Amino acid sequence: MSNWAHVRDTKRKARKSHGCLICGEDIEPGEVYIERFGFRGEPVHMRMHPECESFTHDWTDMDWESFSTGDVSRDEIRATASTAARSSGLD
Numbered sequence: 001m002s003n004w005a006h007v008r009d010t011k012r013k014a015r016k017s018h019g020c021l022i023c024g025e026d027i028e029p030g031e032v033y034i035e036r037f038g039f040r041g042e043p044v045h046m047r048m049h050p051e052c053e054s055f056t057h058d059w060t061d062m063d064w065e066s067f068s069t070g071d072v073s074r075d076e077i078r079a080t081a082s083t084a085a086r087s088s089g090l091d
């Protein structure tokens with residue numbers, strides 16, 4: 001059922017606000033975001049905050065299929081990202 005075909009990710013600067021696929025919050029004009037193209041039966045076009053995109057790096061197909069926009073807030077994602085940075089010795 002999951003036949004995701006990744007085409008490309010592009011880093012863009014928003015000219016108008018977009019909703020982030022992951023946290024559901026706005027990507028404000030002037031913010032950098034990740035634009036992803038792919039196919040899952042039909043063309044899929046998604047936009048995400050860079051930290052939200054990093055948050056999905058260890059997701060499996062199951063995670064993607066069970067996820068709905070806004071299941072995790074941007075604050076939670078930021079908290080996770082800073083915890084990960086601390087535990088890996090980066091700051």
Ligand SMILES: [Zn+2]
Binds near residue numbers: 021024025052074
């Ligand atoms: Zn986001």
